[in-house]
Amino acid sequence: MTENVRLAPGDAAPDFSLPTADGGTLHLSDLRGKKVVLYAYPAAMTPGCTTQACDFRDSLASLTAKGYAVVGISPDAPAKLAKFVERDAITFPLVSDQDKAVLTSYGAFGEKKNYGKVVQGVIRSTFVIDEKGQIEHAFYNVKATGHVAKLRRDLKLD
Template identity: 80%
Template sequence: MTAPTRLTPGDTAPDFTLSTDSGDPLSLKDLRGRKVVLYAYPAAMTPGCTKQACDFRDSLASLQAAGYEVVGISPDTPAKLAKFREHDAITFPLVSDTDKAVLTAYGAYGEKQLYGKTVTGVIRSTFVIDADGKIEKAMYNVKATGHVAKLRRDLGLD
């Protein structure tokens, strides 16, 4: 597998319809007219992914006040996402991309370095999508800890 194709500002965000943690479908096109923060994470209920989800949860009110919707995406099943939501009181939608097609379309699945080894997996990434469905920011290989604070600064919210 080669390095994934990365999105850049101005690209059209790949549309998707995926199952949420509640089993309901969520489509990116249904969020048109609103700004969206879509963040890709490797696995629910792991330390880094939990920290990142809780940071988004704790910043959700101010992000929504600034017009942003937050959606988390991972290859976890809807059932595992439901447990994650319940266990950590996640208050935004989590979508399941078990076949990794959407993660791949966003350049958030492919080869990455993990503890000095090249592995294939989810590349922790965040995408800011404008109200017209265009990529405003595409951030790859972000850190689980401190990323939401950096994103808030980048968006002019702090």
Template identity: 80%
Template sequence: MTAPDRLAPGDPAPDFTLPTDTGETLALAALRGRRVILYAYPAAMTPGCTRQACDFRDSLASLQAAGYEVVGISPDQPAKLAKFRERDAITFPLVADVDKAVLTAYGAFGEKQSYGRTVTGVIRSTFVIDPDGKIEHAFYNVKATGHVAKLRRDLGLD
């Protein structure tokens, strides 16, 4: 496997309909007309992913006030996402991309460097999707800690 193709501003955001942490499904098309922050993370209930999810949770009200919806995506099963939501009081949708097709379409699954080794996995990434369904920003290889604060600065919210 080689490095995945990356999305760039202006590209259409790959559409999806995926199961959520609540047992329902979420379609990206249903969020048209709003700005969406879609963030890809490797695994629910791990230290870095928990820190990042809690940062988004703690910033959710101000992000929503600025017109953004937040959605987390990982290859976890919906049942694990439900436990994650309950354990950490996550207040935004978490979608399950078990076969990694959507993560791959976003360029957020593939070869990456981990502790000096090349491995295949989820590339921690964040995508800002405009109301028309186009990529406004695509951030790859983001850090779990401090990413939400940096994103807020990049979006001109702080």
């Protein structure tokens, strides 16, 4: 299995401009001055990804109160993301990385094990980016269930 690129604290967060579920474009650089939680997930409207998105949605007010913006990124098309937002009342931006270039630059796309087989896919990951655009934390291979609660503990928000 080939080792994927991995970001570490202190690395510059790769900048991006990606289409959003609402038809706009989100530029990571536009969020400078805020802390950003960027989380990568495999596919909208699947059970694990729905659980994770709803956990972020339900924690959004407390994250925002501590200065964090939340952004979800997946290879889904904007139209699918729009359905996800509508179906599950997602209240933070979801961005589409259909060519997976941004996911790859974050080390969140590549070889992974799935049911014992090596496959190419999205590696469920979360990145905490500081106000200057530097990686503060990079969490790879996170679990969909319970991850937001663990993240809140790791960031000492609870």
